[in-house]
Amino acid sequence: MTATAHPTANDTRSLTTASDSARAARRRSRGDDSDRSAGRSPAKTIIVTVVLALVAVYFLVPAYWVIVAATKTTEDLFATNGFWFAPTFALWENLGRVLSYDGGVFLRWFANSVLYAGVGALLATYFAAAGGYALAKYDFRGRDTIFGLVLGGVLVPGTATALPLFLLFSQLGLANTYWSVLLPSLVSPFGLFLCRIYANATVDTSLIEAGRIDGASELRIFHTLGLRIMTPALVTVFLFQLVGIWNNYFLPLVMLSDSDLFPITLGLNNWRSQVDRLPEFYELTTGGVLLSIIPLAIAMVVLQRFWRGGLTEGSVKA
């Protein structure tokens, strides 16, 4: 435990910027950008913008390629320049085939991903909020032990638990069911950690006491008062958990063998692995990739302002 306790104490320092970033947000809304731009010179602006644009090309090239590739027939995919459209525009045929292949299995994978990520993130956020609130606002035996365990959990990588979890779930008869992917997705140690910090800093004990005097039960106070005050932190926890589950590959790969239960990541990789034998899978894969990244691309851009970086979990390349 010493090995885990030490680094987390340091993480705390950087993670606990909730109040800092709130202050910064207030400052930004007053419009202090104007006074920072005073020293702007045209030459510098051009150089910086050109550099940023070149980097943007790097980040957008694969997305651009898949848009172009999805409009081509399999022959054109190999015969024409990959960065430009072919004379035959086959986008709708390709997408039609993606959606109808194997009785619409693509839509099923997509729905599975929405189920795993949507339900998983929603419940995980609620459980983390309740736990974090309890740890922050009540004094009870075992509180510090629980918190210490959860802090250790933040640093345990998901892939380290996936294999033993599979062994455990096989014995319980849960492997290769929706539950095998959903249950581990319901736990967010980082979410609880964040909710505890946030509840500590924002939920006022005198409000809780006022609620008690009004005769409200402890659970009612949490649901009406605590959840409402903690909303900004809950949005962050929800988004992280949502993307984390949506992007997860190792856990479903280990758990699931029935392709009807696959999330979209596993399904598309299943298609891709067949391109060597059947070249038509190139079109299915590129079309499927395009369809699967559209909703996420929109979500990332629209929800950008909710990503409060100071409260972030960090890269988990699973």
Next chain:
Amino acid sequence: MTATENITTAGAPASVRRRRGRAGSGGAAPWILISPFLALFLLTFILPIIVAIGSSFTRVTRSGLFGEAGVVTGFAWFQNYAQALADGNFVASIWRMFLFGIVQVPVMIVLCTILALLLESASARWPGFFRAAYFLPYGIPGVIATILWSFLYVPGLSPIIDMASAVGLPLDFLGPSTVLWSIANIVTWTYTGYNMMIIIAQLKSIPTELYEAARVDGASSWRVARSIQLPLIRPALVLTTVFSIIGTLQLFAEPQVLQDVAPAIDSQYTPNLSAYTTAFAYNDYNVAAAQSVLIALVAFLLSFVFLRLTNRRSS
């Protein structure tokens, strides 16, 4: 744990701090609130860890020619660990990840720091657009990102290879000496924008007064970046580096997907791929458990060493 306490309340004025103390023991309420999380945490974190450690110390022996005479499970001491560490390919995969991390993590951290500073500098036009463009790959699952990039790596399909060979430059993204860096490219592509967002958030929390004071002193933007911004975003840099180190040792999806197009990637290319192969191809769950425990230990050790080093330098 006391550290957390001090820091969270440090920003609040003393009067507020007193009012925001704990609300008593609350009877059964805290236990009702925390029990769903706790039950799931025990089931999906604590229990698997115990199972992993337990099975890494046991050995299943089948008696009879085909195991028909029964299966005996016995305590194996460090036999599984010895077997894992005696496996040259597994140890080589850990060293490969060291090499990968020593190059990829600094490149990514430097890149995302520069991007964050440029985007937050007054000179940047359309920062919102660029921020969104850089952050976009984080929303694309690693597997899908790898499928995308694998199409850009495969000869015959990749326009990049076509263009390079048109100007007489033969590119091979999937050769034995290059494929590791092709994986590094995918990882950098996916996580740079995300790490950049963490750093931007910390940059935004720097008080404006500091910038104003620097301007009064006539400091250049280079000077501001070096003397004010970089020291103040240190916690974010440490955090992103630690998570990148842990992430590097977990590398799995990218090499697993690229395996089909790159013969240079064997089934034990990364530690996690190795554990996966041991468990599901060789059905040796005990050695696989030992490998998982070793991977987690190395990740802890590296983060610990890194935090020690950065702490010593700051004090």
